[in-house]
Amino acid sequence: MHVESQSNDQPVLEFWFEFGSNYSYLSVMRIESLAQPAGVTVAWKPFLLGPIFRELGMHDSPFVLNPAKGRYVWRDMERQAKKYALEFRKPSQFPRIALLPMRVALLGADQSWISAFCKRVMLQNFVDDIDIKDIANVRRALTGLVHDPDAILAGAQGDDNKQRLRTQTGDALRRGLFGAPTFLVGDEMFWGDDRMEEAITFAAKSTPA
Amino acid sequence: MHVESQSNDQPVLEFWFEFGSNYSYLSVMRIESLAQPAGVTVAWKPFLLGPIFRELGMHDSPFVLNPAKGRYVWRDMERQAKKYALEFRKPSQFPRIALLPMRVALLGADQSWISAFCKRVMLQNFVDDIDIKDIANVRRALTGLVHDPDAILAGAQGDDNKQRLRTQTGDALRRGLFGAPTFLVGDEMFWGDDRMEEAITFAAKSTPA
Numbered sequence: 001m002h003v004e005s006q007s008n009d010q011p012v013l014e015f016w017f018e019f020g021s022n023y024s025y026l027s028v029m030r031i032e033s034l035a036q037p038a039g040v041t042v043a044w045k046p047f048l049l050g051p052i053f054r055e056l057g058m059h060d061s062p063f064v065l066n067p068a069k070g071r072y073v074w075r076d077m078e079r080q081a082k083k084y085a086l087e088f089r090k091p092s093q094f095p096r097i098a099l100l101p102m103r104v105a106l107l108g109a110d111q112s113w114i115s116a117f118c119k120r121v122m123l124q125n126f127v128d129d130i131d132i133k134d135i136a137n138v139r140r141a142l143t144g145l146v147h148d149p150d151a152i153l154a155g156a157q158g159d160d161n162k163q164r165l166r167t168q169t170g171d172a173l174r175r176g177l178f179g180a181p182t183f184l185v186g187d188e189m190f191w192g193d194d195r196m197e198e199a200i201t202f203a204a205k206s207t208p209a
Numbered sequence: 210m211h212v213e214s215q216s217n218d219q220p221v222l223e224f225w226f227e228f229g230s231n232y233s234y235l236s237v238m239r240i241e242s243l244a245q246p247a248g249v250t251v252a253w254k255p256f257l258l259g260p261i262f263r264e265l266g267m268h269d270s271p272f273v274l275n276p277a278k279g280r281y282v283w284r285d286m287e288r289q290a291k292k293y294a295l296e297f298r299k300p301s302q303f304p305r306i307a308l309l310p311m312r313v314a315l316l317g318a319d320q321s322w323i324s325a326f327c328k329r330v331m332l333q334n335f336v337d338d339i340d341i342k343d344i345a346n347v348r349r350a351l352t353g354l355v356h357d358p359d360a361i362l363a364g365a366q367g368d369d370n371k372q373r374l375r376t377q378t379g380d381a382l383r384r385g386l387f388g389a390p391t392f393l394v395g396d397e398m399f400w401g402d403d404r405m406e407e408a409i410t411f412a413a414k415s416t417p418a
Binding site: 056057065066068069071072075076079083176177178179188189190191194195198 | 265266274275277278280281284285288292385386387388397398399400403404407
Protein backbone atom coordinates (compact mmCIF):
# COMPACT_ATOMS: atom_id res chain seq x y z
CA MET A 1 0.00 0.00 0.00
CA HIS A 2 0.98 3.59 -0.43
CA VAL A 3 2.33 5.04 2.81
CA GLU A 4 2.30 8.78 3.37
CA SER A 5 5.19 10.10 5.36
CA GLN A 6 3.90 12.23 8.20
CA SER A 7 6.10 15.11 9.13
CA ASN A 8 6.34 15.70 12.85
CA ASP A 9 5.86 19.42 12.67
CA GLN A 10 2.27 19.19 11.44
CA PRO A 11 -0.60 20.11 13.74
CA VAL A 12 -2.27 17.08 15.28
CA LEU A 13 -5.96 16.20 15.46
CA GLU A 14 -6.86 13.50 17.97
CA PHE A 15 -9.59 11.27 16.54
CA TRP A 16 -11.41 9.32 19.27
CA PHE A 17 -13.56 6.59 17.81
CA GLU A 18 -15.28 3.24 18.41
CA PHE A 19 -15.91 0.52 15.84
CA GLY A 20 -19.39 -0.02 17.29
CA SER A 21 -20.37 3.62 16.70
CA ASN A 22 -22.27 4.33 13.49
CA TYR A 23 -21.27 7.98 13.27
CA SER A 24 -17.66 6.94 13.83
CA TYR A 25 -18.07 4.91 10.63
CA LEU A 26 -18.64 8.08 8.62
CA SER A 27 -15.60 9.75 10.16
CA VAL A 28 -13.26 6.77 9.78
CA MET A 29 -14.10 6.64 6.09
CA ARG A 30 -13.64 10.40 5.56
CA ILE A 31 -10.98 11.70 7.92
CA GLU A 32 -7.74 11.08 6.03
CA SER A 33 -9.08 12.45 2.78
CA LEU A 34 -9.81 15.75 4.54
CA ALA A 35 -6.97 15.91 7.06
CA GLN A 36 -4.11 15.18 4.65
CA PRO A 37 -4.76 18.04 2.20
CA ALA A 38 -5.24 20.33 5.23
CA GLY A 39 -1.78 19.43 6.49
CA VAL A 40 -3.17 17.89 9.68
CA THR A 41 -1.81 14.67 11.21
CA VAL A 42 -4.48 12.35 12.58
CA ALA A 43 -3.74 10.73 15.94
CA TRP A 44 -5.94 7.63 16.06
CA LYS A 45 -7.45 7.18 19.51
CA PRO A 46 -9.59 4.07 19.87
CA PHE A 47 -11.55 3.91 23.13
CA LEU A 48 -14.46 1.88 24.46
CA LEU A 49 -17.84 3.58 24.54
CA GLY A 50 -19.44 1.01 26.86
CA PRO A 51 -17.62 2.11 30.03
CA ILE A 52 -18.21 5.78 29.10
CA PHE A 53 -21.96 5.27 28.72
CA ARG A 54 -22.10 3.25 31.96
CA GLU A 55 -20.28 6.03 33.79
CA LEU A 56 -22.92 8.44 32.44
CA GLY A 57 -25.68 6.17 33.78
CA MET A 58 -26.62 4.43 30.52
CA HIS A 59 -26.56 0.66 30.19
CA ASP A 60 -26.72 0.71 26.37
CA SER A 61 -26.32 2.99 23.37
CA PRO A 62 -28.50 6.11 23.55
CA PHE A 63 -29.84 5.01 20.16
CA VAL A 64 -31.14 1.83 21.77
CA LEU A 65 -32.34 3.40 25.03
CA ASN A 66 -34.29 6.08 23.15
CA PRO A 67 -36.32 4.28 20.46
CA ALA A 68 -37.54 7.50 18.80
CA LYS A 69 -33.97 8.71 18.43
CA GLY A 70 -32.93 5.22 17.32
CA ARG A 71 -35.46 5.19 14.48
CA TYR A 72 -34.30 8.60 13.36
CA VAL A 73 -30.61 7.76 13.50
CA TRP A 74 -30.83 4.98 10.92
CA ARG A 75 -32.66 7.20 8.49
CA ASP A 76 -30.12 9.94 9.11
CA MET A 77 -27.31 7.45 8.51
CA GLU A 78 -28.79 6.45 5.15
CA ARG A 79 -28.94 10.09 4.09
CA GLN A 80 -25.46 10.97 5.38
CA ALA A 81 -23.87 7.91 3.79
CA LYS A 82 -25.51 8.82 0.49
CA LYS A 83 -24.27 12.40 0.83
CA TYR A 84 -20.70 11.13 1.25
CA ALA A 85 -21.04 8.43 -1.42
CA LEU A 86 -20.47 5.71 1.17
CA GLU A 87 -22.13 2.33 1.22
CA PHE A 88 -24.26 1.66 4.27
CA ARG A 89 -26.45 -1.11 5.58
CA LYS A 90 -28.10 -0.95 8.99
CA PRO A 91 -26.35 -3.60 11.11
CA SER A 92 -28.55 -6.48 12.23
CA GLN A 93 -26.84 -6.19 15.63
CA PHE A 94 -26.30 -2.79 17.25
CA PRO A 95 -24.11 -1.79 18.87
CA ARG A 96 -21.66 -4.55 17.98
CA ILE A 97 -19.05 -5.53 20.55
CA ALA A 98 -15.73 -4.38 19.11
CA LEU A 99 -13.23 -5.32 21.79
CA LEU A 100 -10.77 -7.31 19.68
CA PRO A 101 -10.52 -4.92 16.71
CA MET A 102 -10.32 -2.00 19.17
CA ARG A 103 -7.30 -3.65 20.78
CA VAL A 104 -5.72 -4.11 17.36
CA ALA A 105 -6.41 -0.48 16.49
CA LEU A 106 -4.74 0.63 19.70
CA LEU A 107 -1.68 -1.50 18.96
CA GLY A 108 -1.46 -0.07 15.44
CA ALA A 109 -2.53 3.49 16.19
CA ASP A 110 0.74 5.02 15.00
CA GLN A 111 1.37 2.54 12.19
CA SER A 112 0.93 3.27 8.50
CA TRP A 113 -1.82 0.63 8.22
CA ILE A 114 -4.14 2.10 10.86
CA SER A 115 -6.45 4.00 8.51
CA ALA A 116 -6.87 1.09 6.09
CA PHE A 117 -7.46 -1.38 8.93
CA CYS A 118 -10.08 0.85 10.57
CA LYS A 119 -11.91 1.30 7.28
CA ARG A 120 -12.03 -2.46 6.74
CA VAL A 121 -13.46 -3.12 10.22
CA MET A 122 -16.04 -0.37 9.74
CA LEU A 123 -17.08 -1.81 6.38
CA GLN A 124 -17.49 -5.22 8.03
CA ASN A 125 -19.83 -3.66 10.60
CA PHE A 126 -21.79 -1.15 8.53
CA VAL A 127 -21.79 -2.67 5.03
CA ASP A 128 -21.07 -6.42 5.28
CA ASP A 129 -23.04 -6.69 8.54
CA ILE A 130 -20.76 -9.30 10.09
CA ASP A 131 -19.40 -9.96 13.59
CA ILE A 132 -16.41 -7.65 14.07
CA LYS A 133 -15.23 -9.27 17.32
CA ASP A 134 -14.72 -12.60 15.50
CA ILE A 135 -11.00 -13.29 15.27
CA ALA A 136 -11.24 -14.63 11.70
CA ASN A 137 -12.83 -11.36 10.57
CA VAL A 138 -10.22 -9.27 12.37
CA ARG A 139 -7.46 -11.37 10.79
CA ARG A 140 -9.05 -10.80 7.41
CA ALA A 141 -9.05 -7.05 8.03
CA LEU A 142 -5.31 -7.23 8.77
CA THR A 143 -4.40 -9.46 5.85
CA GLY A 144 -2.37 -7.67 3.21
CA LEU A 145 -1.83 -4.67 5.49
CA VAL A 146 0.66 -6.19 7.92
CA HIS A 147 3.42 -8.72 7.51
CA ASP A 148 2.18 -11.12 10.21
CA PRO A 149 -1.49 -10.76 11.19
CA ASP A 150 -1.21 -13.43 13.89
CA ALA A 151 1.66 -11.64 15.59
CA ILE A 152 -0.48 -8.48 15.67
CA LEU A 153 -3.44 -10.43 17.05
CA ALA A 154 -1.24 -11.91 19.77
CA GLY A 155 0.17 -8.52 20.68
CA ALA A 156 -3.29 -6.97 20.73
CA GLN A 157 -4.46 -9.58 23.24
CA GLY A 158 -1.42 -9.27 25.47
CA ASP A 159 -2.01 -8.01 29.01
CA ASP A 160 -0.06 -4.82 28.39
CA ASN A 161 -2.18 -3.84 25.41
CA LYS A 162 -5.43 -4.76 27.17
CA GLN A 163 -4.44 -2.51 30.05
CA ARG A 164 -3.49 0.29 27.66
CA LEU A 165 -7.00 0.24 26.18
CA ARG A 166 -8.53 0.46 29.66
CA THR A 167 -6.20 3.37 30.42
CA GLN A 168 -7.03 5.14 27.16
CA THR A 169 -10.76 4.76 27.88
CA GLY A 170 -10.16 6.24 31.33
CA ASP A 171 -8.33 9.13 29.67
CA ALA A 172 -11.37 9.71 27.46
CA LEU A 173 -13.60 9.96 30.51
CA ARG A 174 -11.22 12.30 32.32
CA ARG A 175 -10.99 14.57 29.30
CA GLY A 176 -14.78 14.89 29.19
CA LEU A 177 -15.69 12.64 26.26
CA PHE A 178 -19.29 11.45 26.27
CA GLY A 179 -19.65 9.91 22.81
CA ALA A 180 -17.95 9.10 19.53
CA PRO A 181 -16.59 10.27 17.25
CA THR A 182 -14.89 13.04 19.20
CA PHE A 183 -12.10 15.23 17.88
CA LEU A 184 -9.63 16.97 20.19
CA VAL A 185 -7.12 19.69 19.38
CA GLY A 186 -5.48 20.17 22.75
CA ASP A 187 -8.49 20.72 25.01
CA GLU A 188 -10.74 22.00 22.21
CA MET A 189 -13.43 19.37 21.71
CA PHE A 190 -15.57 18.71 18.65
CA TRP A 191 -18.22 16.01 18.95
CA GLY A 192 -19.80 14.13 16.09
CA ASP A 193 -19.06 13.46 12.45
CA ASP A 194 -20.89 16.73 11.72
CA ARG A 195 -18.07 18.66 13.36
CA MET A 196 -15.17 16.89 11.67
CA GLU A 197 -14.58 19.57 9.04
CA GLU A 198 -14.57 22.29 11.72
CA ALA A 199 -12.19 20.25 13.86
CA ILE A 200 -9.76 19.84 10.96
CA THR A 201 -9.93 23.54 10.15
CA PHE A 202 -9.31 24.37 13.80
CA ALA A 203 -6.39 21.95 13.94
CA ALA A 204 -4.88 23.34 10.75
CA LYS A 205 -4.71 26.79 12.35
CA SER A 206 -3.27 25.49 15.61
CA THR A 207 0.36 25.29 16.66
CA PRO A 208 1.98 21.94 15.86
CA ALA A 209 2.16 19.65 18.90
CA MET B 210 -42.35 45.74 9.20
CA HIS B 211 -41.83 44.25 5.80
CA VAL B 212 -44.17 41.34 5.22
CA GLU B 213 -43.38 38.72 2.60
CA SER B 214 -46.34 37.28 0.83
CA GLN B 215 -46.21 33.51 0.92
CA SER B 216 -47.66 31.78 -2.06
CA ASN B 217 -49.63 28.68 -1.20
CA ASP B 218 -48.11 26.49 -3.87
CA GLN B 219 -44.66 26.51 -2.27
CA PRO B 220 -43.29 23.38 -0.60
CA VAL B 221 -43.62 23.47 3.17
CA LEU B 222 -41.02 22.79 5.84
CA GLU B 223 -42.38 22.19 9.32
CA PHE B 224 -40.10 23.78 11.90
CA TRP B 225 -40.62 22.31 15.38
CA PHE B 226 -38.92 24.40 18.03
CA GLU B 227 -38.80 25.39 21.71
CA PHE B 228 -37.73 28.74 23.13
CA GLY B 229 -35.86 26.94 25.91
CA SER B 230 -33.72 25.00 23.42
CA ASN B 231 -30.31 26.49 22.64
CA TYR B 232 -29.95 24.81 19.26
CA SER B 233 -33.45 26.05 18.37
CA TYR B 234 -32.02 29.54 18.92
CA LEU B 235 -29.59 29.06 16.04
CA SER B 236 -32.37 27.79 13.76
CA VAL B 237 -34.90 30.48 14.66
CA MET B 238 -32.34 33.14 13.77
CA ARG B 239 -31.36 31.51 10.48
CA ILE B 240 -34.33 29.70 9.01
CA GLU B 241 -36.14 32.45 7.07
CA SER B 242 -32.96 33.73 5.48
CA LEU B 243 -32.34 30.27 4.00
CA ALA B 244 -35.90 29.07 3.37
CA GLN B 245 -37.13 32.15 1.50
CA PRO B 246 -34.52 32.16 -1.26
CA ALA B 247 -35.05 28.40 -1.61
CA GLY B 248 -38.75 28.96 -2.23
CA VAL B 249 -39.75 27.03 0.87
CA THR B 250 -42.56 28.11 3.21
CA VAL B 251 -41.80 27.64 6.89
CA ALA B 252 -44.63 26.23 9.02
CA TRP B 253 -43.80 27.31 12.58
CA LYS B 254 -44.53 24.49 15.04
CA PRO B 255 -43.91 25.43 18.66
CA PHE B 256 -44.08 22.47 21.05
CA LEU B 257 -43.03 21.79 24.64
CA LEU B 258 -39.86 19.77 25.14
CA GLY B 259 -40.52 19.05 28.82
CA PRO B 260 -43.33 16.51 28.23
CA ILE B 261 -41.31 14.92 25.40
CA PHE B 262 -38.25 14.44 27.60
CA ARG B 263 -40.41 13.09 30.45
CA GLU B 264 -42.03 10.62 28.07
CA LEU B 265 -38.51 9.48 27.10
CA GLY B 266 -37.65 8.97 30.77
CA MET B 267 -35.70 12.20 31.36
CA HIS B 268 -36.67 14.68 34.06
CA ASP B 269 -34.54 17.49 32.67
CA SER B 270 -32.62 18.56 29.56
CA PRO B 271 -30.06 15.99 28.39
CA PHE B 272 -27.53 18.83 28.63
CA VAL B 273 -28.25 19.07 32.36
CA LEU B 274 -28.54 15.33 33.03
CA ASN B 275 -25.22 14.65 31.29
CA PRO B 276 -22.69 17.16 32.70
CA ALA B 277 -19.92 16.20 30.26
CA LYS B 278 -22.24 16.82 27.31
CA GLY B 279 -23.51 19.98 29.00
CA ARG B 280 -20.01 21.44 29.28
CA TYR B 281 -19.37 20.64 25.63
CA VAL B 282 -22.64 22.09 24.39
CA TRP B 283 -21.92 25.61 25.63
CA ARG B 284 -18.51 25.65 23.97
CA ASP B 285 -20.11 24.30 20.80
CA MET B 286 -22.78 27.02 20.99
CA GLU B 287 -20.11 29.72 21.24
CA ARG B 288 -18.39 28.38 18.14
CA GLN B 289 -21.60 27.88 16.16
CA ALA B 290 -22.92 31.34 17.04
CA LYS B 291 -19.62 32.85 15.94
CA LYS B 292 -19.76 30.88 12.70
CA TYR B 293 -23.21 32.30 11.95
CA ALA B 294 -22.32 35.81 13.17
CA LEU B 295 -24.92 35.58 15.93
CA GLU B 296 -24.59 37.03 19.40
CA PHE B 297 -24.66 34.47 22.18
CA ARG B 298 -24.39 34.45 25.94
CA LYS B 299 -24.79 31.28 28.00
CA PRO B 300 -28.06 31.71 29.91
CA SER B 301 -27.72 31.91 33.69
CA GLN B 302 -30.78 29.64 33.86
CA PHE B 303 -31.09 26.59 31.62
CA PRO B 304 -33.40 25.40 30.32
CA ARG B 305 -35.71 28.37 30.81
CA ILE B 306 -39.42 27.74 31.15
CA ALA B 307 -41.00 29.14 28.01
CA LEU B 308 -44.69 28.36 28.45
CA LEU B 309 -46.13 31.83 27.87
CA PRO B 310 -44.08 32.77 24.78
CA MET B 311 -44.70 29.26 23.40
CA ARG B 312 -48.43 29.86 23.70
CA VAL B 313 -48.04 33.19 21.91
CA ALA B 314 -45.99 31.55 19.16
CA LEU B 315 -48.70 28.94 18.68
CA LEU B 316 -51.37 31.62 18.41
CA GLY B 317 -49.31 33.55 15.88
CA ALA B 318 -47.81 30.59 14.02
CA ASP B 319 -49.36 31.55 10.69
CA GLN B 320 -49.13 35.31 11.16
CA SER B 321 -46.63 37.58 9.42
CA TRP B 322 -45.03 38.53 12.76
CA ILE B 323 -44.12 34.99 13.87
CA SER B 324 -40.49 35.02 12.73
CA ALA B 325 -39.74 38.43 14.23
CA PHE B 326 -41.47 37.52 17.49
CA CYS B 327 -39.57 34.23 17.81
CA LYS B 328 -36.25 35.95 17.16
CA ARG B 329 -36.97 38.50 19.89
CA VAL B 330 -37.82 35.84 22.46
CA MET B 331 -34.72 33.85 21.54
CA LEU B 332 -32.53 36.95 21.88
CA GLN B 333 -34.05 37.56 25.33
CA ASN B 334 -33.06 34.02 26.35
CA PHE B 335 -29.70 33.58 24.66
CA VAL B 336 -28.29 37.11 24.48
CA ASP B 337 -30.07 39.32 27.06
CA ASP B 338 -30.28 36.41 29.55
CA ILE B 339 -33.67 37.40 30.93
CA ASP B 340 -36.78 35.52 32.07
CA ILE B 341 -38.76 34.67 28.94
CA LYS B 342 -41.88 33.47 30.77
CA ASP B 343 -42.29 36.92 32.36
CA ILE B 344 -45.37 38.59 30.87
CA ALA B 345 -43.68 42.01 30.64
CA ASN B 346 -40.89 40.52 28.55
CA VAL B 347 -43.32 38.69 26.29
CA ARG B 348 -45.32 41.91 25.84
CA ARG B 349 -42.10 43.69 24.94
CA ALA B 350 -41.36 41.04 22.32
CA LEU B 351 -44.80 41.67 20.79
CA THR B 352 -44.64 45.44 20.90
CA GLY B 353 -44.38 47.00 17.46
CA LEU B 354 -45.14 43.68 15.77
CA VAL B 355 -48.84 43.42 16.56
CA HIS B 356 -51.57 45.99 16.87
CA ASP B 357 -52.68 44.97 20.37
CA PRO B 358 -50.15 42.96 22.41
CA ASP B 359 -52.54 42.54 25.34
CA ALA B 360 -55.21 41.02 23.10
CA ILE B 361 -52.63 38.52 21.85
CA LEU B 362 -51.54 37.75 25.41
CA ALA B 363 -55.16 37.17 26.44
CA GLY B 364 -55.78 34.90 23.47
CA ALA B 365 -52.58 32.98 24.12
CA GLN B 366 -53.72 32.26 27.66
CA GLY B 367 -57.22 31.23 26.70
CA ASP B 368 -58.24 27.65 27.41
CA ASP B 369 -58.57 26.83 23.72
CA ASN B 370 -55.03 27.92 22.93
CA LYS B 371 -53.60 26.20 26.01
CA GLN B 372 -55.24 22.97 24.89
CA ARG B 373 -53.95 23.43 21.34
CA LEU B 374 -50.37 23.59 22.64
CA ARG B 375 -50.90 20.36 24.61
CA THR B 376 -52.34 18.77 21.46
CA GLN B 377 -49.45 19.97 19.30
CA THR B 378 -46.95 18.58 21.83
CA GLY B 379 -48.81 15.27 21.69
CA ASP B 380 -48.57 15.39 17.89
CA ALA B 381 -44.81 15.86 18.20
CA LEU B 382 -44.55 12.75 20.34
CA ARG B 383 -46.74 10.71 18.00
CA ARG B 384 -44.67 11.75 15.01
CA GLY B 385 -41.49 10.55 16.69
CA LEU B 386 -39.88 13.83 17.76
CA PHE B 387 -37.34 13.48 20.55
CA GLY B 388 -35.68 16.89 20.59
CA ALA B 389 -35.55 20.36 19.06
CA PRO B 390 -35.13 21.82 16.60
CA THR B 391 -36.71 19.20 14.36
CA PHE B 392 -37.63 19.73 10.70
CA LEU B 393 -40.31 17.68 8.97
CA VAL B 394 -41.13 17.45 5.28
CA GLY B 395 -44.06 15.08 5.34
CA ASP B 396 -42.67 12.18 7.37
CA GLU B 397 -39.04 12.90 6.49
CA MET B 398 -37.37 14.03 9.70
CA PHE B 399 -34.25 16.14 10.17
CA TRP B 400 -33.04 16.70 13.72
CA GLY B 401 -30.83 19.54 14.89
CA ASP B 402 -29.72 22.90 13.60
CA ASP B 403 -26.91 21.03 11.81
CA ARG B 404 -29.50 19.47 9.50
CA MET B 405 -31.45 22.63 8.66
CA GLU B 406 -29.77 23.24 5.32
CA GLU B 407 -30.40 19.63 4.26
CA ALA B 408 -34.01 19.86 5.38
CA ILE B 409 -34.56 23.02 3.32
CA THR B 410 -32.93 21.43 0.27
CA PHE B 411 -35.10 18.34 0.71
CA ALA B 412 -38.22 20.48 1.08
CA ALA B 413 -37.36 22.55 -1.98
CA LYS B 414 -37.36 19.37 -4.09
CA SER B 415 -40.60 18.07 -2.59
CA THR B 416 -44.12 18.43 -3.94
CA PRO B 417 -45.95 21.47 -2.53
CA ALA B 418 -48.34 20.53 0.30
